[in-house]
Amino acid sequence: MQKKLLLKFSAVFLLLLKIIPANASNEAKLALNFKQNIDTLQKAPSLYLVDENQLPLVGIKLVNTKNKFSAVTDMNGIGQLSYSTGDVIEVYALNSLVLKVEIKKNESMIMVSSKNPGVASLKPIRTLYDQTVKPSLSTMATDVVYNTDLTKTPVTSIKSSITGRLAGLYTNQNSGRLGSEGRTDGTASLISLGSLGSDAVTMSLRGQNPVVIVDGIPRPLTIFNMEEIESITVLKDAVSTAMLGVKGASGVxxxxxxxxxxxxxxxxxxxxxxxxxxxxxxxxxxSFQYATLYNEARLNDGLTPVYTAADLQAYQTGSDPQGHFDVNWADLVTKPSSRFNHYTLNVSGGNDFGKYFVAVEHVDQNGLFRTSDLNTYNTDNNYKSYVIRSNVDLQINKKLSAGINLMGRLINGNEPGYGSQSILNSIYATPNNAYPIYNPNGSFGTTSSYQNNIYAQAISSGYIGTYKRDVSADLFLKRTFDEITKGLWLKAKASIYATLSENTYRNKSFASFFYNPTTKAYTQYGTIGTQNNYTGINYQGHSDYEELTLGYDRNFGQHGISAVLLANHDNSFTGSDLPYTVQGISGKASYNFDEKYVADVAFGYNGSNYYPPSGNYKYGFFPAMGLAWNINKENFLKDSKWLNSLKLYGSYGKTGNDNPGYFVYIQRYFDGTATYFGSTPGSNTSIYEQPLANPNITWEKANKFNVGLQGAILDNKLSFTAEYYRDKYYDLLMQRGKNSALIGQNYPLENIGQSRYTGWDFKLNFQQTVNDFNYYVAATGGLQQSKVLYQNEVNQPFPWMARTGQAVGQRYGYVADGLFQNTAEVNSSAKLEGYTAQPGDIKYRDLNGDGIINQLDQTAIGNAKPLFYYGLNFGFQFKGFDFSALIQGAMNRTIYLNGNTEWAFQNNGFGQAWEQNLDRWTPQTAATATMPRLSVGTNINNEATSTFWQHSGNYARLKNVEVGYTIPNHWARKIGLQSIRVFGNGTNLLTFSAYDRVDPEVYNGNYPIQRSINMGINIKL
Structure with missing residues (x-):
């Protein structure tokens, strides 16, 4: 099947090439045309209009105040206008004056801020499959962020760069590890890079994990050179994603x-x-605080203290550093700061025949672990990447155009041999007084209870190198058929992508020793210098994508028509898995009357080979429609001076989510070891089935409704967008709650779940220029609420235990009623099943009033209000100076703290204790205590899931600030340069949170988030 499709697409390419006139293949004539195009461009009296992203601005009116000549910029941003040095040019967007600029000597380019709502409303909206639409003619729910905003944050992940900048998109960073991209599973349409660690920024677009599409091709890659990105657009409703069919429910x-x-x-x-x-x-x-609290915890548990008064004094005074240690492991092993170096080189240009953009990038980012000069190799965690991209567009003749995109990248990662997160876990699990760094003889210290010296883990465990290689190539040909009917065109596109990840293991073992000061003897733990020396492929994969599109765009007087019909084939391989293929047809048609009334219909009809076959594939049909009304074009508002634009729009449709698993409709059997009648584990080989097959599995579905109001007022200085959505997801895959273990197998996932997401998205943008001072303010936000409409759960005896009706992903636990203050209160309260409470323990609410605290008293805990997330972006330009800032945050959010970094003396009593544990309950601190009494090891009462460990996750973060200065152009030209800009920016500078003991996004021992202070220079030739 795949070979046949490839042959068909190859035939289409050849057909398009045959349409080229024979004389066009003459190299000499092509070269002559190329030179003539350059000469024409250089001689034409024209002005070139771009925005701050270097994108040409279309439909902008230019007026020369001297001679009153005017022109409107074409699709290349060029306005044919007679002018001379010193002339003042007025720039208008939608009849609103945006800018006045005096033409200086040898200047033909004018830059206009796209922050101006009038200018922004003329920029086309990018949609699926390389299509664009004029904003006033769109019925879709979209938002966009451009290059200049993306490059203000020194990151490698697009997830981090778009935080707080797009309406409807909520991001959460729960780790700060180097690298930015995790591996996708085998059902992804294309395979992405494996994780080097991952900054673990999760994206939620109206509650869903969106599909990532790069230059029209589904390709879930999120590591990028930000300077190579023109824009990032979110597609949120059914009309905008319907053509994806089984991939469209999650947004894009x-x-x-x-x-x-x-x-x-x-x-x-x-x-x-x-x-x-x-x-x-x-x-x-x-160590003194730890030992004091440890004694107290043992007394609370009815045990004898282990630290004497002399021990406590030695820890407090530091009088015996050899016998009473106090090692701050975090300060010892981690660095106070690290470096992030970033270099990019871009070359672009073009003429009527060809246009090109080439970018080269190098990133070198260090991690947080200290290294040792004793090693000849690096044991820090770091990340290096080398990326090259080339995008070329050719206008071969008036009817035939072509393009090719090439991308290649190498990524090298390094980890301590013991592993970054494992070292952090050791820090969190080891008290300061556990053992010395070194023994008297210079060996690594340890004890029988702590047999792995943390410093040795960092500098003496070798290293693990990760090497990743990615290559992609996209090719397209487009032929217009105006000779048949004006506006008809055909486009063929093909793409290949390959990825490989391999690990080089140079990790090694190390020995640490317990020194007995009495006997002067050393006890060895571990093996000295046993090193691994092998390289293995972590994973590899490749994919191919083919697409054929027939389009039609034409206006008939007041009637405008645009339509596309597309067939595509998306095929990917991961390792030794069988290929995963999605293919089908899709289409979209738009009609507008006088650009006043707009109607869209779209559909996708496709399926994948991982579902039970009907023929070779099982297909689904996913339709959507949308309507829009440009109210400002009505006669009763046409001459309004206060209203510049006002559009009411809405859409409704059915979309799909492809979540098939790996051929789960087939009953599978695995071989493995098993124990029979008392024989030792692993002594026999068995064949077993797991899990049960689901022969009726199909895709998940969503019915999505969206309605919005969009407009601009105050002479196009203030624009606004407000959208309401209501999306029902059904046929969700989940396991039945009403199942039985008697069958001896796991139940399969079945299409039985239902949920609903509702909410509001909004965006507000204001921009104004006063003389040389240009400033802007942009606010984005979203309000989102979810509800489980149905899940197959066991019959719950009490309504508060039901999952149906609660928010999706709702946490369940006990409701804490403070701490027991005395024995009388303990005796008069409900008892936790299997536990005898003491004063200082957490008291739980007995919801069913039976005097026993158990699972029947667990209920939904957390903030039940809709999640509210927002971003506030503002800045100004004055002469050569520019400033911008982004504040980002969320409200009605909760965080749950637990584990080794929250509770004292975990790991069977050998764990660390923390600053917050000083506020534990004692008879003396009963009135002010914020933590329960101390225990050694696990306390099943105090560590049970409950509201006690849940805190407000509301926060506002100064996510980014940038200050720059562009040296006057006449100074730059004296040394042969076009411009020089120096800048500085900072990320994660300030955080204001309702519960500020931990970071509101990264907690519970995860790799910490990073604050960065960045300095740079940009030179243009």
Whole structure:
């Protein structure tokens, strides 16, 4: 099947090539046309209009105040206008004056801020499969962020760069580890890079994990050179995603890379370096505090103290550093700061024949672990990448165009041999007085209870290198058929992608020793210097994608029609898995009357080979429709001076989510070891089935409704968008709650679940220019609530135990009623099943009043209000100075704290204790205590899931600030440069949170989030 499709697409390519006139293949004539195009561009009296992202601006009116000549910019941003040095040009967007600029000598380019609502409303909206639509003619729910905002944050992940900038998109960063991209599973349409660690930024678009599409092709890659991205667009409703069919229910993150423009060659080089610092590391107790609290915990448990008064005095005074240790492991092993170096080189330009954009990037990011000069190799965790991209567009003749996108990248990662997170876990699990760093003879110290020296884990465990290679190539040909009927075109596209990840293991064992000061003897734990020396492939995969599109765009007087019909085939392989293939047809048609009334219909009809076959594939049909009304074009508002634009729009449709698993409709059997009648484990081989097959599995579905109001007022200075959505997801895959273990097998996932997401998205944008001072304010936000409509759960004896009706992903636990203050209160309260409470323990609410605390008293806990997330972006430009800032945050959010960094003396009593444990309950601190009494090891009462450990996750973060200065152009030209800009920016500078003991996003011992201070310079030739 795959070979046949490839042959068909190859035939289409050949057919398009045959349409080229024979004389066009003459190399000499092609070269002559190329030179003539350049000469025409250079001689034409024209002005070139771009925004701050270097994108050409279309439909902008230019007026020369001297001679009153005017022109409107074409699709290349060029306005044919007679002018001379010193003339003042007025720039209008939708009849609103945006800018006045005096033409200086040898200047033909005018930059206009896209923050202006009038300018923004003329920029086309990018949609699926490389299509664009004029904003006033769109019925879709979308939002976009452009290059200049993306590059303000020194990151490698698009997830981090778009935080707080797009309406309807909520992000959460729960780890700060280096690298930015995790491996997807075998059902992904294309395979992405494996994780080097991952910054673990999760994206939620109206409650769903969106599909990532790069230059029109489903490709879930999120590591990017930010300078190579033109824009990132979110597609949120059914009309905008219907053509994806079984992949459209979750919404889309649409990444569009930069392309060349019809302009003289531009070379841009940026060098920047950042200093990074970890935020909000857990604060461990020193040895004296630890020993004091440990004694107290043992007394609470009815045990004898282990530290004498002399021990406590030695810890407090530091009088015996050899026998009473106090090692701050976090300070010893981690660095106070690290470096992030970033270099990019871009070259772009073009003419009527060809346009090109080429980008090269290098990133070198260090981690947080200290290294040792004794090693000849690096034991820190770090990340290095080398990326090259080339996008070329050719206008072969008036009817035939082509393009090719090439991308290649190498990524090298390094980890301590023991592993970054494992070292952090050791820090969180080891008290300061556990053992010395070194023994008197210079060996690594340890004890029988702690047999792995943390410093040795960091510097003497070798290293693990990760090497990743990615290559992609996209090719398209487009032929217009105006000779048949004006506006008809055909486009063929093909793409290949390959990825490989391999690990080089140079990790080694190490020995640590317990020194007995009495006998002077050493006891060895571990093996000295046993090193691994092998390289293995972590995973590899490749994919191919083919697409054929027939389109039609034409206006008939007041009637406008646009339509596309598309067939595509998306095929991917991961390791030794069988290929995963999605294929089908889709289409979209739009009609507008006088650009006043707009109607869209769209559909997807496709399926995948991982479902039970009907023929070779099982297909589904996913339709959607949308309507829009440009109210401002009505006669009763046409001459309104206060209203510039006002559009009411809405859509409704059915979309799909492909979640098939790996051929789960087939009953599978596995071989493995098993124990029979008392024989030792692993002594026999068995064949067993697991899990039960589901022969009726199909895709998940969503009915999505969206309605919005969009407009601009105050002479196009203030724009607004408000949208309401109501999405029902059904046929969700989940396991039955009403199942039985008697059958001896796990039940399969079945299409039985239902949930609903409702909410509001909004965006507000204001921009104004006063003389040389240009400023803007943009606010985005979302309000989202979810509800489980149905899940197959066991019959719950009490309504508060039911999962149906609660929020999706709702946590369940006990409701805490403070701490027991005395024995009388303990005796008069309900008892936790299997536990005898003491004063200082957490008291739980007896919901069913039976005098026993058990699972029947567990209920939904957490904030039941809709999640509210927001971003506030503001800035200004004055002469050569520019400033911008982004504040981002969330409300009605909860965080849950537990584990080694929250509770004292975990790991059977050998764990660390923390600053917050000083506020534990004692008879003396009963009135002010914020933590329960201390225990050694696990306390089943106090560590049970409950509201006691749940805190407000509301926060506001100064996510980004940037200050820059562009040296006057006449100074730059004296040394042969077009422009020089120096800048500095900072990320995660300030955080204001309702519960500020931990970072509101990264807690519970995860790799800490990083604050960065970055400095750089941009030079353009």
């Amino acid at each position: 993150i649409l990444i569009t890379t930069r392309r060349g423009a019809k302009a003289k060659q531009s070379i841009s080089f940026t060098a920047q370096t950042a200093f990074q610092k970890s935020l909000k590391l857990p604060q461990a107790l020193n």
